Amino acid sequence: xxxxxxxxGPQHPALKEPESFSVTLSGEKIMKFSARLGxxxxxxxxxxxxxxxxxxxxxxxxxxGICSHSHSTCFVxxxxxxxGADIPKRALYIRTLVGELERIHSHLLWxxxxxxxVGFDTLLMYTWRDREVVMDILAMLTGNRVNYGINTIxxxxxxxxxxxxxxxxxAMDTLEERTNYYIQIATKETTLIQRLSGVGLLSxxxxxxxxxxxxxxxxxxxxxxxxxxxxxxxYAEVKFKVITDNHNDVYGRTLVRVGELLETYKIIRQIxxxxxEGPLTVKVPRKIPAGEAVSRYEAPRGEDMHYVKSNGTxxxxxxxxxxxxxxxxxxxxxxxxxxxxxxxxxxIAAIDPCFSCTDRLTGIRHAGKRxxxxxxxxxxxxxxxxxxxxxxxxxxxxxxxxRKALK
Amino acid sequence: xxxxxxMLKQVxxxxxxxxxxxxxxxxxxxxxxxxxxxxxxHPERCIGCRLCMKDCPSGAIEIRKVxxxxxxxxxxxxxxxxxxxxxxSCLKKALExxxxxxxxxxxxxxxxxxxxxxTGEVSKG
Amino acid sequence: xxxxxxxxIFPGFLFLSAFGxxxxxxxxxxxxxxxxxxxxxWFQPLADFIKLSAKEDIIPEEANPSMxxxxxxxxxxxxxxxxxxxxxxxxxxxxAFSGDLIVVLYLLTIPTLTFFLGGWYSTSLYSRIxxxxxxxxxxxxxxxxLMSILAPALLADTWSLKEMSLFYSAxxxxxxxxxxxxxxxxIALLGKLEKVPFDIPEAETEIVGGTFTEYSGRLLALFRLGxxxxxxxxAALLAAVYLPFGLGLGPxxxxxxxxxxxxxxxxxxxxxxxxxxxxxxxxxxxxxxKCLAPLAFIQLFIDLVLKGFIVR
Numbered sequence: 001x002x003x004x005x006x007x008x009g010p011q012h013p014a015l016k017e018p019e020s021f022s023v024t025l026s027g028e029k030i031m032k033f034s035a036r037l038g039x040x041x042x043x044x045x046x047x048x049x050x051x052x053x054x055x056x057x058x059x060x061x062x063x064x065g066i067c068s069h070s071h072s073t074c075f076v077x078x079x080x081x082x083x084g085a086d087i088p089k090r091a092l093y094i095r096t097l098v099g100e101l102e103r104i105h106s107h108l109l110w111x112x113x114x115x116x117x118v119g120f121d122t123l124l125m126y127t128w129r130d131r132e133v134v135m136d137i138l139a140m141l142t143g144n145r146v147n148y149g150i151n152t153i154x155x156x157x158x159x160x161x162x163x164x165x166x167x168x169x170x171a172m173d174t175l176e177e178r179t180n181y182y183i184q185i186a187t188k189e190t191t192l193i194q195r196l197s198g199v200g201l202l203s204x205x206x207x208x209x210x211x212x213x214x215x216x217x218x219x220x221x222x223x224x225x226x227x228x229x230x231x232x233x234x235y236a237e238v239k240f241k242v243i244t245d246n247h248n249d250v251y252g253r254t255l256v257r258v259g260e261l262l263e264t265y266k267i268i269r270q271i272x273x274x275x276x277e278g279p280l281t282v283k284v285p286r287k288i289p290a291g292e293a294v295s296r297y298e299a300p301r302g303e304d305m306h307y308v309k310s311n312g313t314x315x316x317x318x319x320x321x322x323x324x325x326x327x328x329x330x331x332x333x334x335x336x337x338x339x340x341x342x343x344x345x346x347x348i349a350a351i352d353p354c355f356s357c358t359d360r361l362t363g364i365r366h367a368g369k370r371x372x373x374x375x376x377x378x379x380x381x382x383x384x385x386x387x388x389x390x391x392x393x394x395x396x397x398x399x400x401x402x403r404k405a406l407k
Numbered sequence: 408x409x410x411x412x413x414m415l416k417q418v419x420x421x422x423x424x425x426x427x428x429x430x431x432x433x434x435x436x437x438x439x440x441x442x443x444x445x446x447x448x449h450p451e452r453c454i455g456c457r458l459c460m461k462d463c464p465s466g467a468i469e470i471r472k473v474x475x476x477x478x479x480x481x482x483x484x485x486x487x488x489x490x491x492x493x494x495x496s497c498l499k500k501a502l503e504x505x506x507x508x509x510x511x512x513x514x515x516x517x518x519x520x521x522x523x524x525x526t527g528e529v530s531k532g
Numbered sequence: 533x534x535x536x537x538x539x540x541i542f543p544g545f546l547f548l549s550a551f552g553x554x555x556x557x558x559x560x561x562x563x564x565x566x567x568x569x570x571x572x573x574w575f576q577p578l579a580d581f582i583k584l585s586a587k588e589d590i591i592p593e594e595a596n597p598s599m600x601x602x603x604x605x606x607x608x609x610x611x612x613x614x615x616x617x618x619x620x621x622x623x624x625x626x627x628a629f630s631g632d633l634i635v636v637l638y639l640l641t642i643p644t645l646t647f648f649l650g651g652w653y654s655t656s657l658y659s660r661i662x663x664x665x666x667x668x669x670x671x672x673x674x675x676x677x678l679m680s681i682l683a684p685a686l687l688a689d690t691w692s693l694k695e696m697s698l699f700y701s702a703x704x705x706x707x708x709x710x711x712x713x714x715x716x717x718x719i720a721l722l723g724k725l726e727k728v729p730f731d732i733p734e735a736e737t738e739i740v741g742g743t744f745t746e747y748s749g750r751l752l753a754l755f756r757l758g759x760x761x762x763x764x765x766x767a768a769l770l771a772a773v774y775l776p777f778g779l780g781l782g783p784x785x786x787x788x789x790x791x792x793x794x795x796x797x798x799x800x801x802x803x804x805x806x807x808x809x810x811x812x813x814x815x816x817x818x819x820x821x822k823c824l825a826p827l828a829f830i831q832l833f834i835d836l837v838l839k840g841f842i843v844r
Contacts, residue, residue, distance in 0.1 A: 119810025
């Protein structure tokens, strides 16, 4: 059969963020799938080096729009470890609370997106309606719906009052009821199961080999969860189950996520009950002593990892971010083997991708040449000036003005 | 037992329920009390330590000296990321986050807001 | 003169466009309420149409311009032509001849063919995949649709919609025997109108806009209007075949009943499209052949038995 190569992205309705994939099709069947990351590269790691630690908290928060708390907590944990700060218990509990609320909103969002990818818009509307409950709670607790800004180096910025605690517990009851309903839908609605079951198979062996993390790995029977294996914040003091599943497909991933939602409600109830009294922050000096640390965090999408190296100044020497999607994206090609084009959106969506978080570098390929080259910082700077000059924008003037303004 | 149309019951019920969405610009949305919206500046409290400028992640805030112990503040709402770190950094509570979030304007110059003791809140352009 | 009035104004182009847009509003509003949303205001379909009409038409460089432009017009024309043979509020359609049932069914197939040709001549990859899917889908739902519409005709022993109406007016409760066929046709109509769960040819998350990816401006507006009109005509056909009661009520009451019947069918279609996920093309085909076609056979069998024992 005649083969065609179709581009999926950078702009495509199935992708909620721009990223470039290309699919070789034979009829409806996928012969080859390749991903080209880097479209969304924002230079955040470099930008972190240019800013102070306190500014970086807000910058890392903006690595991802959905798991914003995950990234900022992960970064803050690394910095606190270098500084040797002993974080107050109450602050750790509040971090855990916001982290778990974030997991609820992320998983509900995912369920809706999964529904939309298979054309089940009603599921999208209902899950996103219920997600508003947790969004309102987050806005009430932290002052914003998405970028919570609750973390600061040495603790948290806002307290949780008793009334807020009550409101959260009430919301948990509502959400638990709704989640049970979605479990009913996911396990009973025939058309939905038809689209999810047996799609995007990833065997346990492949999941381990390709280094999958989070719900993607747990749906392939890999029993891994940073919250239990390497407890941070207040996770050592709460009881919860790590949900795994052996379906190995998108259906399994759905079950893991809705199962995790139920566990999350349990965790939040325990947190509210056990939350100790005490201060919210501990003083951490602006200049962090030289050192390095790696911090792990179980984001809703999987294990998030930050590496921070300090050099004794107010600004970090190096920040490295490994977002969960980077670990999971390799599995997509495996999952799509011998599948149909119609399965592509849901299989990509099933790893709950966040491409902006993933894009840590951009490979530059010169048109005509096949070879890729690595540019150093100075070369990139020179390249950008040259590129813009060729397009009629000259920064020389602007640079002069900038220098003048800075003086 | 799997069955098609599992959502039918709930879907039909919601016809008789109040819609979850609102007609937003007509019906105003209310933010919670401690919302981090537009930042306002109280010139009389400022002592000119410029800690806010130092901590602002996006360089949106500028404190200028306009007289003896008198300061004015210019906030670029286009640059501001509404983290309210400046509010936390300020020792004298001269900065305050408000619930105001509908800040879109057609002229980008209007995004630069200056707070001055004499003239009050002025946006350029 | 009268024919021109029929074609352009009533029950032709103008009436059908207005009714089509109104039905689109009912569909969208109901769908929104089923999903617990507020939904669009009443003039939204008209506003969309006007807005699209005011936009620039972009024709892909490699597309065949005449075919590209012809297809939306052809889709509308075919759908409008079909309405003249369907009895609306009395037993008499505007034009009738023996065998017009088959003609109506074929005329209603033409819009799908125009989707195929329009998509194919757009030369875009997404359009072509959508076009092929539209055609594949056509072969799946058309057979159960044809068979289930054949069954009531078989009972009435005629190929003419007019005579069918006469027969069912003479035997008032016989339409109850065709409920199964009604359900099958309803599902097949979802496929014809490319609605969830059968919106496979224009599945936006897979192939962007499918057939209509390259269409924009006036041409897209016409295509959308064509689908709206097709929905009305399809619903009118189903109403004429399966709900043939109250045809002797006179023009005003009859007309209102006709509108009510069509809107009921439109509402049922929107409920159906809210509660399902989109199927894959292979699942759709096996569903149509393995479930719908045998059910249509059962309907045929019921009518054959009825005809053998009761009607004679």
